[in-house]
Amino acid sequence: MKVAYFDYPRRFGADAALVKQLVAEVGTSGAFILKQHVAELEAAIKGQTGAAHAVAVSNGTDALLIALASLGVGPGVDVLTPAFSFISTASAPALLRARPVFVDVNPDTGTIAADELARRRTPESKVVIAAHLFSSLAAMAEIQAAARALGLRVLEDSAVALGARTAGVPAGLAGDVGLYSFFPAKPLGGIGDAGMIVSNDAALGDMCRRLRNHGQDGVTRFLHHHLGWNHRMDEIVAAYLTAKLARLPALHARRRAIGEHYDAELGKLGPAIRPLASAPGERVFYTYVIRAERRDALRAHLFERGVETQLYYTVPLHLQPCFAHLGHVAGDFPGAETLAREALALPLYAEMTDAEAEYVVSAVRSFHA
Ligand SMILES: Cc1ncc(COP(=O)(O)O)c(C=O)c1O
Known part of the structure; x- marks a missing residue:
């Protein structure tokens, strides 16, 4: 018997009719980016997770970048982050010219332990990234408590964990800000790259919304309150993800x-x-x-x-x-x-x-x- 590691044809083949219909519909609509389908997906993610704010972005890596920037991460700031993880948890702080300060993971789980934070924290540390990895949950309640005691804010990298819960709290909402990746391999995999930031903090949610679209406020076009990026989500991917979310x-x-x-x-x-x-x-x-x-x-x-x-x-x-x-x-x-x-x-x-x-x-x- 042969068992493929990635079997994308089998995973996406069942959606052939849906994808055809969406390409025809969205691809000729003239509404391609950050329109109704993106708004529907944000509303659906809020409904599923209970998040007060959901901001659709281009992928999980950009979600990390934007979320860190919204927490004030930049030059001169240290970010505690796992020594074993996907590259983005370390490259995102580094790309913002902050310093990644590595925290070892427990080799039995692949995630960081709360008591490591006090040992690794530097005077410049402002944020800790706690990542759920593979199928292993990080101990968010303990990490959040340790971080609060140390005056650190928590970015919960729940890129792989939409739908999980720690101590009854949906993954993504146990820290100050969280995120999901919809990379095709993920359980909610899209037909292309996509990601989502979630938070219950209105100021962070609002800042992330601005930063994904060139620092604009969504009201006045071409007025740039902050230096932001083009890290927006495409309508076609959003429409597919909303349909798949039901499954x-x-x-x-x-x-x-x-x-x-x-x-x-x-x-x-x-x-x-x-x-x-x-x-x-x-x-x-x-x-x-x-x-x-x-x-x-x-x-x-x-x-x-x-x-x-x-x-x-x-x-x-x-x-x-x-x-x-x-x-x-x-x-x-x-x-x-x-x-x-x-x-x-x-x-x-x-x-x-x-x-x-x-x-x-x-x-x-x-x-x-
Ligand atoms: C833990 C973790 N964080 C962040 C990401 C980045 O997500 P994306 O591939 O959508 O940029 C991944 C991707 O696999 C991941 O596993």
Whole structure:
């Protein structure tokens, strides 16, 4: 049997008629950017999450940039951020000319621990980015409490966690500002790039709305209150996402069934092979990652049996060439370095069959045997 890691034709094929109709409708409407479909998607996300403010943007990375700028991040400011994550959590502060100050992750979860914040905080630290990673939730209540005690504001990077909850709070709303990515691979994946910023803080919501569209206030055109960007969302992607949002609970339920099955079966194999754990909460199963001591040999073993896998992320952020100027060396963040060596992502998407999921489990098990 062959199990693809990304199976986009299967994931998007069911929407062929919808996409055709939207291209014909929106593509000839003359209303292409930040119009009715974007407003509808923002309203739908507010309805689903309870957020007071939702600001549609061009992608999750731009959401991070705008959210950080709205929190006052710029030159001379330090931003605490995980040493192991997608590049944007570190590049966004750096692109704003702030300094990313890395915080190690727990190698069992891939997320930062609240008690690390006091150790890593610098006098210039203003913001902490707490990221949910893969299918693991960060312990937001603890992080928020520690950050408040230290006078830090919290950006919750919930790019991968729309629909999850920690301590009963929807992912995205546990800090000062949060965000979602609609990159095609995400559970709510679009037909192109897109993202959303959410907040219950009116001042932040308003500032993000301005910054995504050249600092304009949405009332007077070509009056620029701030230096902003063109980080807007296209109507065609918004229309598709609003339609797909109705299916998100069913997509999540199917992902959860597969993820919990992996957890139960692969959880028996440890300690040399073990699923990443999560802080308590209602998880969303996005990328499914295990730790494997002999990761590369396991990957080859799975490949021989037709199971495609992916590596996220083989170079931790503190050792990336683009951050060489920060002066870090191997050994600085052992949790991040362990995951860079051991993390292996298995196929998981709602369209997988039970037989495929079972095949993945048995292929992993046969390596261990
Ligand atoms: C944790 C995290 N933050 C931010 C992003 C950036 O999102 P985008 O790809 O939409 O720019 C990603 C993308 O995978 C992510 O995994």
